[in-house]
Amino acid sequence: MPERNIRVLPTPQALAQEAAGRIVEAARRQIEQNKSFTLGLSGGSTPKALYELLASTDHRQRIDWPHVEIYFTDERCVPPDDAQSNYRMAAEALLSKVPIPAEKVHRMRGEIDPQQAAIEYGRMLKDRFGDMGLDMALLGMGDDGHTASLFPGTEALKETEHRVMANFVPRMNSWRLTMTAPFLNRSWEVLALITGSGKAQRVAQVLESEPGSTEFPIQLIDPPLGQVTFLLDAAAAGMD
Ligand code: 6PG
Numbered sequence: 001m002p003e004r005n006i007r008v009l010p011t012p013q014a015l016a017q018e019a020a021g022r023i024v025e026a027a028r029r030q031i032e033q034n035k036s037f038t039l040g041l042s043g044g045s046t047p048k049a050l051y052e053l054l055a056s057t058d059h060r061q062r063i064d065w066p067h068v069e070i071y072f073t074d075e076r077c078v079p080p081d082d083a084q085s086n087y088r089m090a091a092e093a094l095l096s097k098v099p100i101p102a103e104k105v106h107r108m109r110g111e112i113d114p115q116q117a118a119i120e121y122g123r124m125l126k127d128r129f130g131d132m133g134l135d136m137a138l139l140g141m142g143d144d145g146h147t148a149s150l151f152p153g154t155e156a157l158k159e160t161e162h163r164v165m166a167n168f169v170p171r172m173n174s175w176r177l178t179m180t181a182p183f184l185n186r187s188w189e190v191l192a193l194i195t196g197s198g199k200a201q202r203v204a205q206v207l208e209s210e211p212g213s214t215e216f217p218i219q220l221i222d223p224p225l226g227q228v229t230f231l232l233d234a235a236a237a238g239m240d
Contacts (some may be wrong), residue, residue: 015231163182190223203238
């Protein structure tokens, strides 16, 4: 794990506000420098509040959406209109409400064969980024320390080459698509958004572990040229 950038916010709403401010600033800087901002979205309940905030009147105008490119850090192997789809959640909360061109939203095709979907998304990332990575990746953490769809004990944790893998998750008896740690570690910035007292113990284990520990998947996220910032609400920080 890198030296830890940790910010504790009093509530999930305050965390979403903090994350939104960081995204607005990163987008401004990257678009100014590179005329584009590449952002990786995660699924789950924590980022949904952030996506809704980014789509709100307070924030929508603060990002130059036509210059934003959206990618997904992981996806469930379901159709895009399935209630479990990360794409559907992001589309409903944010993407349908901001002027981002459809061709700049890069959905993982959860509806096709997982291996084929992983290959095609990985090829797209290689064509777009070469050996580079995202400007910013938004990640969450499960109470088992998983992030994206890198779950403890699964094959994708071992991947050292590919950018995207189809990953079978035994505890869910289902396939997932996920960016790999090597690709996520090419990100310039990673925001790990973690809320809820149910994660406090795991957060403490992750943040208090020895540098270099990889006991939990989220500890694999360690961009050598970038930085990981943990945004925690008071509950996840064990302070409530
Ligand atoms: C997913 C997410 C997943 C999520 C964690 C935390 O596809 O479910 O990408 O990795 O970030 O499960 O989810 P919550 O933020 O809802 O606790």
